[in-house]
Amino acid sequence: MIKPSIRILALMLLLLLGIGGMQTTFANTMESMQTIGEIRIEGLKRTKESVIRSLITVEPGDILKEDTIAEIESTLQKSGIFASVTVAALRDMVTQATDLVIVIEEKWTLIPIPFFSTDGSDFNGGLFLLESNLFGYNKFLMTAVFGGTDGINGLLIYSDPSIASSLWSGSIVGGFGTSDEKTMKPDGTPIRSFTTNYQNISIGLGYDITPTMTLEGRIKYRQWVVEGFEAGLDTVAITDNWYVEPSLELAYDNTRITDVLLVGTTTSLSGRYVTLENGWEIGTEFAWSYPVAQGHRLRLLASGGWGTMPAIAEFSTSDRDGYRTLPYQATTADKWGSASIAYDLPIFKTSWGTGVISHYWEAGMYDTETIEAQPFFGPGGSFRIYLKKVAIPAMGIDIAYNMIDPAWVFSLTVGMRM
Numbered sequence: 001m002i003k004p005s006i007r008i009l010a011l012m013l014l015l016l017l018g019i020g021g022m023q024t025t026f027a028n029t030m031e032s033m034q035t036i037g038e039i040r041i042e043g044l045k046r047t048k049e050s051v052i053r054s055l056i057t058v059e060p061g062d063i064l065k066e067d068t069i070a071e072i073e074s075t076l077q078k079s080g081i082f083a084s085v086t087v088a089a090l091r092d093m094v095t096q097a098t099d100l101v102i103v104i105e106e107k108w109t110l111i112p113i114p115f116f117s118t119d120g121s122d123f124n125g126g127l128f129l130l131e132s133n134l135f136g137y138n139k140f141l142m143t144a145v146f147g148g149t150d151g152i153n154g155l156l157i158y159s160d161p162s163i164a165s166s167l168w169s170g171s172i173v174g175g176f177g178t179s180d181e182k183t184m185k186p187d188g189t190p191i192r193s194f195t196t197n198y199q200n201i202s203i204g205l206g207y208d209i210t211p212t213m214t215l216e217g218r219i220k221y222r223q224w225v226v227e228g229f230e231a232g233l234d235t236v237a238i239t240d241n242w243y244v245e246p247s248l249e250l251a252y253d254n255t256r257i258t259d260v261l262l263v264g265t266t267t268s269l270s271g272r273y274v275t276l277e278n279g280w281e282i283g284t285e286f287a288w289s290y291p292v293a294q295g296h297r298l299r300l301l302a303s304g305g306w307g308t309m310p311a312i313a314e315f316s317t318s319d320r321d322g323y324r325t326l327p328y329q330a331t332t333a334d335k336w337g338s339a340s341i342a343y344d345l346p347i348f349k350t351s352w353g354t355g356v357i358s359h360y361w362e363a364g365m366y367d368t369e370t371i372e373a374q375p376f377f378g379p380g381g382s383f384r385i386y387l388k389k390v391a392i393p394a395m396g397i398d399i400a401y402n403m404i405d406p407a408w409v410f411s412l413t414v415g416m417r418m
Helices: 006-032 049-055 068-078
Strands: 036-042 082-091 098-106 110-118 123-131 140-148 151-160 168-184 190-210 213-231 241-258 261-274 279-292 296-308 335-349 353-367 374-387 395-402 407-414
Touching (some): 036 049, 068 082, 068 241, 241 279
Antiparallel strands (some): 082 098, 110 123, 123 140, 140 151, 151 168, 168 190, 190 213, 213 241, 241 261, 261 279, 335 353, 374 395, 395 407
């Protein structure tokens, strides 16, 4: 009988100890990996439970990751129909699984907005009715009827972010009425103004390629009758006509909510075509925002586009981030580009909402076939109220100053991206 040497015995001992250590490490790892058991939802009054389950990406049996709870809370709050979302993890000592309890506080989603205005000779008034959680299924419906001295206008918007709880989304937008259109250069020089009686309808269909990427196509029909045209720099009159407009957009959204503000990255690439004069256009947008201490936010934005469109279908560049130093609702473009930086600072927080002030600088240019390149540059500030109990994203006012063609620009907005 050959006795094993001391060296072989030592090697065998080390091997056994190594295997034992590996088994212990594997066992500890398995114990630290928590499996999701039951998912309970509490606090719902109007919203269907199926809506919650279709919005979140986890199911019983999944592994509970470090950021799972934060992702659930952010996803549900981004839907815009919940005032607060709290997720608790409870370990079941019998099954050794971790149950998730989602406690929801719903927002008030049926919102009537009456309005009336007059300058002494003309008047305008009407009613907007918004429902952001139609029948509790997270469908959006807005109807509006308004009018006055110039005539009656109507608007209908229906949006379904998840058709039959699937990855498909859809929307229908329709409207009719009288519209006064006026465009000018940043220095106030008129380009054209006209009044139309119009009707339009569009249908959109989207698909969530991934949780952060969506592809959407849309087809729009628009027709109009021109009641009056006043020439400015553009002397070619707009006449009665119609067009069909197909469009396509690929959008990426990897954002989350910190308190009331969205942080993260969004970007999009879009294109559209109109049958009138074979107009076409390609545009892109990019936004990056970073959370700073105590709920502050730093934002960087860039956008641009290029195309050739008939005047009535040109891209509207005013009244949007990056272009707020341009005349309010009075600039359109065939080519445009802008970059801006903004800092958002919450100044008060109550049970009904949060007030946020912002300071920004923007610079860019735009042109059309009628006018040469128009540069713009300047600072601006805004005040937003983000409502907690009501399903309107925000209400606010902007004031900006164009340093190239010196002018102050004011704008008032109800409902915009956070």
